Amino acid sequence: MxxxxxxxxxxxxxxxxxxxxxxxxxxxxxxxxxxxxxxxxxxxxxxxxxxxxxxxxxxxxxxxxxxxxxxxxxxxxxxxxxxxxxxxxxxxxxxxxxxxxxxxxxxxxxxxxxxxxxxxxxxxxxxxxxxxxxxxxxxxxxxxxxxxxxxxxxxxxxxxxAGADQLDTQRRRLLHLILAGSPVPRAAVAELAEQTCWTLPGQVTLVALRPPADITSALLDNDVLADLAEPQPHLLIPGPFDERRQGMLDAALPGAHLTIGLTVPLANAADSLRWARRVLDLIDTGIIGDAPTTRCEDHMVTLWLLSDRALLEQLAGRELAPVAHLTANRRDRLLETLHAWLATRGTAAQLGEVLDVHAQTVRYRMRTLESIFGRQLSDPERRFAIEIVLRAMRIEPNGG
CATH class of the missing domain: 1.10.490 (Globin-like)
Structure with missing residues (x-):
């Protein structure tokens, strides 16, 4: 002390x-x-x-x-x-x-x-x-x-x-080497895989667990590599994640909450784990709904849109600068209409149904938007940038 x-x-x-x-x-x-x-x-x-x-x-x-x-x-x-x-x-x-x-x-x-x-x-x-x-x-x-x-x-x-656990120790070390990526020679990974009788797969799927990871290791498939130490326990599953693997995790981790990364080449294993952990973060902040098992493949657009929040804020500041001086209520109504138009390119009547307002109100808002944004709405690249920002704002309303 x-x-x-x-x-x-x-x-x-x-x-x-x-x-x-x-x-x-x-x-x-x-x-x-x-x-x-x-x-x-x-x-x-x-x-x-x-x-x-x-x-x-x-x-x-x-x-x-x-x-x-x-x-x-x-x-x-x-x-x-x-x-x-x-x-x-x-x-x-x-x-x-x-x-x-x-x-x-x-x-x-x-x-x-x-x-x-x-x-x-x-x-x-x-x-x-x-x-x-x-x-x-x-x-x-x-x-x-x-x-x-x-x-x-x-x-x-x-x-x-821990002599009896020597194989587990070596396999955790193998997992560390795989996730370390390019600094580690592939020959070193292959040598340790041979020593532990683990076949190097072409593809892998990483799984992030919310600690503490109360797992029955005996119920894991023999080819699964695991590091269950806090604060970030995780698993590596060779190949794609299918229903059989889901059943295995349900038995080994009853009641656990986990996220399944994307299936990637072995050399990109760290990316799969990074995305899985990012989804856990988004669940913790309420952006993605919680569930016993959440798959990254179901939230790829959200992961991409929110991958660099600081850059997104810069983009929002640039693209939405024309409406920054408006009152919050008026700005929200106009941006809601603009998002609906960018997403559907519908008529005033169709947008009115989506927004639950009269078609004439939509026409008035669109004329206002055209006068405020000017050439931005006729430039495909600027329209795309605005749509990215508005989609991200709908995912994370307080993120801008």
Missing amino acids: PGVAPPSDIGEPLGPLPQEFAAVLRPELPSLIKEIGLEVTRAYPEYARLLEGPYAQGIRIGVEQNISVFVDQVAEPTASSALRDEMCRRFGRFEAYEGRSLDQLQGAYRLGARIALRRAKRVGRRYNLSPTLMLTFADALFTYVDELEALSREGYLEVRT
């Missing part, structure tokens, strides 16, 4: 860090997390590649937890560290799955601590903090790093000593 530092080398115990120190540190966290991430990935390129793969979100969560929990425990020494503990153990497990020692991970922890200490010194000068307080901070920080390393060692040894 960083709240109380261990005895110093001269035998006199250093006092606890004052809780107010957390208030000084907390504003530094976002930029400090970013700085540590840049320095660690520069020193350890392997971690840089991982941050571009399907495990990126989980890794970032772990890094943020490692840093923020230190500050939380300064403010409140009894603050929970359960998620941080599990993420550290998972980092250790991952190093074991990849067949590495803990040297790189321990080096990354210590590098992060040095960067944090460097930042704390700048903060100390800014607030004129005493040398004794800064020494206490350094002592508590490196004690905290020892704690992180011990937790990661637990996860590492858990994998390395």
Whole structure:
């Protein structure tokens, strides 16, 4: 715990860090997390590649937890560290799955601590903090790093000593290599597949699960690769996802909620998992309805339209600028009419039926739209851009 530092080398115990120190540190966290991430990935390129793969979100969560929990425990020494503990153990497990020692991970922890200490010194000068307080901070920080390393060692040894589960460990490592994509030579994937008696398929379908994944592994088909660790459990199913595979998952994961990615070539497995996880996010935000099983293939247009929200907002700002000055009610009525016209190209009478208004009202609105948008409505590319924006707004009304 960083709240109380261990005895110093001269035998006199250093006092606890004052809780107010957390208030000084907390504003530094976002930029400090970013700085540590840049320095660690520069020193350890392997971690840089991982941050571009399907495990990126989980890794970032772990890094943020490692840093923020230190500050939380300064403010409140009894603050929970359960998620941080599990993420550290998972980092250790991952190093074991990849067949590495803990040297790189321990080096990354210590590098992060040095960067944090460097930042704390700048903060100390800014607030004129005493040398004794800064020494206490350094002592508590490196004690905290020892704690992180011990937790990661637990996860590492858990994998390395589980002889009976060696095949499962190798197959999880195989799954990691497949999802890592192009940085990993295909020969390495093929060699590990041969060692685990797993036939390399031409196509695969990835499945994202909502944690916790309470699964009966014995009921999974023998060719299914699985990583059930939180926060992002997932499965790889060779070939397309059919009714037989659905029955298998229903039996192995009763009551679970999961999303089925698109079937893709083996080399593109990470894309299938990324889309499946994105659908889970859209379910969590209420854009896609929840169900025990949701297939990405049923929501491909939604995935595409909402794939880059910031860019969509820029496009909406450009294409809908002509109506930005109107009142909200008038703008909504006009855009509803414009969307109906772009989608159907119907007559005024037909649009009136769709919108439940008189045909004359439709004609008036269309004349207004033509005067406001001008040449935009006669340019095919601009019409298409407007239709994209309006379709996205109907999917996510508050996204623009």
